[in-house]
Amino acid sequence: MRNILFIILFINSICLNASTIDDFVSNSFTYSFSVNDYSNTLSKNEINSLIGKINEINRKSDIEYSVCIISSLENYDIREVATSVGNYWDIGATKDG
Numbered sequence: 090m091r092n093i094l095f096i097i098l099f100i101n102s103i104c105l106n107a108s109t110i111d112d113f114v115s116n117s118f119t120y121s122f123s124v125n126d127y128s129n130t131l132s133k134n135e136i137n138s139l140i141g142k143i144n145e146i147n148r149k150s151d152i153e154y155s156v157c158i159i160s161s162l163e164n165y166d167i168r169e170v171a172t173s174v175g176n177y178w179d180i181g182a183t184k185d186g
Contacts, residue, residue, distance in 0.1 A: 110165050110173045118157060120178040123147065128160035155180045 118127060123143040124136050131139070143154050157174050174180070 110169050111177070113163055113165065114170065114173040114177050118159070118174055118177070120155070120180075123154065124156045124158075126156075126158045128158050130158050153180055 118125065122136075122140055124131070124139045126136060139156060143156065147153055155175075155178060157171075159170075162170055
């Protein structure tokens with residue numbers, strides 16, 4: 090019984106955390122191009138150059154790529170935010186599905 094309770098609590102905490110990260114991502118980052126600079130770090134020329142390079146990679150590669158530059162992770166783990174952004178934008182799909 091103790092193991093089942095632990096698993097339920099663990100799964101519940103994962104779901105709550107993921108929902109919070111997903112809310113943060115969906116409210117903060119809308120996909121527009123292959124390069125999305127929400128921190129205004131890059132110049133327009135740098136963005137256009139990166140867009141060209143990423144589009145070329147996407148055409149030649151079997152995997153879709155995108156860039157998301159943000160100013161803060163809002164105390165979330167970078168891997169979790171990256172995963173949530175990728176899922177929200179549906180990035181990373183192969184050409185075969």
